[in-house]
Amino acid sequence: MDRPQDPKASTEILSWLAQALRALVRTEICIAYAASGTETLHILSPRSLGRKDIHQIVSTLASLESREEAAWEVILLNHRQLGELPEFVSPGLRRVMPIPLSVSGNQIGVLAVATWDELPGPRSFSALKRIATEVGTALQALWSAVARERDKLEAILHNLIDGALLVSERGDILCANQAAVKLVGLRKTTSGWAFPDSQSHPPVLQLLRDAEASHQREFNRIWRWEGNPRQVLGIKGRRIRDAEGRDWGWLVQVRDITQSWYAERFRNDVLSVASHEIHTPLTSMNDAVSLLLEDGTEGLNAKQRHLLELLQRDIARLTGLVERLLDLSRYDWPGYPVERRQYVDVARTLQNAVDSIQHRAARKGLSLVTVINEDLPQVQGDRDRFLQVAQNLLDNAVKFTPVGGLVEVGARRDGNEILVWVRDTGIGIPEEYHEWIFEKFTRLYADDEDEEDQAEGYGLGLSIAKSIVEAWGGRIWVESRPGEGSTFRFTVPLPSAQPEPQAGGTGGDEGLGGSR
Template sequence: MTTDHTQNLLELLYRVSREVATVLDLRTVLQRVLIAAIDNVGGERGSIVVMDGHGNPLHSVIVYGQRIQDDTTQQLRATVERGLAGWVVRNRKSALVPDTSLDERWLHRPDDDVEQSGAKAAICVPLIAHEEIVGVMTIVHSMPNAFDNGHLELMQAIADQTGVAILNARLYTESQRQARVMTALAEGAVTINASLQMDDVYHRILNQASQALQVETVALALQEGPGGDFVFHAATGDNAGSIIGKRVPANKGVIGKMVREGRGIVIPALKEKNPFAKGDFFDEIESNVIAVAPIQAQGKIIGVMEAINPISGVFDPDALLVMTGIGSLAGTTIQNAQLFEQVEETQKRYRELFNDSIDPILITDWDGLILEANRKALSLCGYDTNAIRKLKIEEIHVIDWDSVGKEFDYLRDNHTATYEAILQVKDGDGIPVEVYLHNVNFENEQVIQWTFRNITERKALDALRDDLASMIYHDLRSPLSNVISSLDLLDSLLVDKDEATDSLIKIVGRSTARMERLISSLLDISRLETGQPIATQQGHSPKKLVQDAFDAVTPGTETRRQNLYKILPDDLPNIWVDGDMISRVLINLIENSSKFTPIEGNIEVGAKVDGEWLQLWVEDNGIGISSEDRAQIFEKFVRVKGKEKISGLGVGLAFCRLAVEGHGGKIWVDNDYQAGTRININLPIKKNK
């Protein structure tokens, strides 16, 4: 190599280095390198293809003389895959092709035919930086054998000098692209998440996608359940109105391909390879170029976003990445908007039910301040909305704090409380109501809902029933007393009675005595329920009361061959009670045990001292009482459910409870007693003066 040749080569490399060192824009760097190579090597046209880190074509430029051709990457992809450039990349070696018609490495195109430009000469060299192929550069001359090894050496020198510059420009371009993507996604996140109204959310998503991608049309579809069709709900751009409402099966076309692969797809602007071009996708739109990206939420595809026909003719390399990012943002926002719509619809339905309820309903905070009242509450209480909102709930009725707990603590655990009260109205007498209250979510706040059910008619019926019952009981008592007196007189007159007559008179006597106990118990129930105190308490021997009860029930238990037992210590103290009432309590409990105890079963009555109380119990080995029935057997007209139908009105145990509680004692079913039933009562012991 001569000194002049070396000097010229160094000057060339200096000029090339200076040209590419002053810029970082990848496209500008490629243009300057390629023009410098054509000018100094002598080619008529040339190309550079830049590769990414995985060897895929990323960017390219083609120069004809001084004319630069845009958007050539897709055209040069085949050359990189199958042509001379591909061979150079795979072998990491430069190639000199004196005659392209004689070299099988050259990918022949229609313009290589003899009738066209014919055979050519070509040089192709790899662009290497830090042992990585960053691209491949090719120059072509229209005359075969126009290049020799000197041209190849010059071309290789230019490639060696510019490889690092191209790598830096590629990295700079990638960082700029990433910055654009991040900026677009950040702006998209702020814009898309600014609303929860569904129509506004659609509008913001489409506008953001349209601005970021610069396309003619953007459309958005949501899937109707898993595996369902995609239905387009919104669109913007050319012929957007014709898209809305269209349905696309989830397993067909480009959407089906996207669903199967779970990622976005770009259908490039190659009409011969684009099955969706010329109206195949939307009848009203010539869809030359399409990008499809999934809309995802919680890892599932819930919709799809379509970008159709970029204004520039092709999508930028980062278009799919931007679309996928916007789709992910859109998925979360759409799901939130759907949930918001559901909440709004639920609250709307709740408010409709609230206002249309036939019962008065009030909403208060946890301090009792009234926040809302439905129409029925306003009508019944006589206040308008503004006036009732100034009141506290305790101003219109007396709260039963035992039912709701201190500061409504019982309601905070999602419990429901109920009690009866008098609702105070603005003008007029109070109204008896049944109050139901529990905590609810009202306009995104936890509040208390009070429902007042007017029970005026029920109270009137209860009073009428009680008055009627009391009247009947009194009217029955008088003739029954006459029957009992007549029976006693008849018994005394019949001195020489035979056995049959005596037995008949005793049966009638026991029956009338039972009727008298029942009437007395019903009258006691009526008095005790109204809160009248027991005024006839005296000291009574529990042994005598138990024996009296045994005498009354023995005929019935003997008929069933049941065994009665007493466990009564000798030193039992007297109890301070109404003797007749407690005797009837014991008779009721023993007769109740007898009903549910089998033939030849056992019934035991016992007593023991428990502090200031005497505990009596009645125990049997009968069918027992279920845990569900134990809580209510002492209520009026409640009867234990069993296989056998047992006669009775269901008032005996109710009378026992009222009688015992009227003495200040208590009555309960022993929960630990497994076989049969044991009922306990506590009664006060007579105090010595």
């Protein structure tokens, strides 16, 4: 690429050149310009013009371009509409000089300089032509430098394994590598690349529009096609700003994750089946031990009873682990159907989570504080799963906060989302662990953590919470420093419509998994 291909870019260059010439020339001049490949003629004039003046400019440039005068749409910048102009004004334009502009031997447009007076000496039209030519030469050097840098960028992009696209705010594809063309199914047009309209290709443009509508600056989605051949793509998008902080487009990364996705799905299926197979005998064992403890106490000595109680506790621990593994297998793959038909009363559900942890917090002398807006709108989902996420975060906060500390639970509306947080004054988490702690079987240990807490922990709570929140389309993250406590936050998108209030109740919590 050695010259500007986009007529819009050529028009912007000519606009800049017109402003530069007006600044260089001390006398009043009228400037008109049109980019090659466009049907628009822009006229910039400090004085009023008549239709005869417009005709003089258009006819001069039309002869240079070898086109009909009527082929141009005339736009008067900072002036009245063309139909409002008088036929003549005095004084009228005396001279109009056309200047063809080229970059690398390719004409990018034409420019006309007109004046109401003769320009003597150095301000003559020949001087203006020389200035325009020199500016054109400078533009050629500048564009060549830009082209070389773009060629380097394109070389890097084309050698990436992942697909990469730059998309403008209007949805135009500014740049795409070959991997993106193949994975997204881009089609070639006269002006570049365009998104496909087939359902067998990922709806990248729709994902960008959805992200803009929900005011998201980045997104991470998985797209599946069960046709032939089967395909699973991971699609990440991030909004890009210019040096002045203005949004100008999106960087989209597309990766083929078909093999890893189906391998993970197979692993989850095996884990789910195995967990179910283990869960059944554990239930039978627990029932048998419970019967022995309840009905066979007369034939048991103290040691035998103690061993049965230890067995019952171990069975309960294993049952808890199996249930967590089952949760993980359900939410850890994107095909799991997320409950969205019911509505969750966020304030009440969070209060239930606080009530469930109240006894443990009191034993450690912790202060439990709630900052929950009672008029929060409801969210769509599964109440039990929402409660599970909140309880996991509260459980960690109580576990890692020293005696006499504070745990705060809060929730508020944040745009099109509900933001929930759990803050504590505990030991804190080093920054390098902020992502790691959401991985499976990851644990941090508190200095004063008792044996019961250590025995019950499997490092699955945060991983399950992350899977549940992301299945809803939300986000979860931590803000923490060692010695300064931690704040876990998660978001849940709001539905487009709220439910109608139900007669005789609060309307929204019943039937979401049973009363608790």
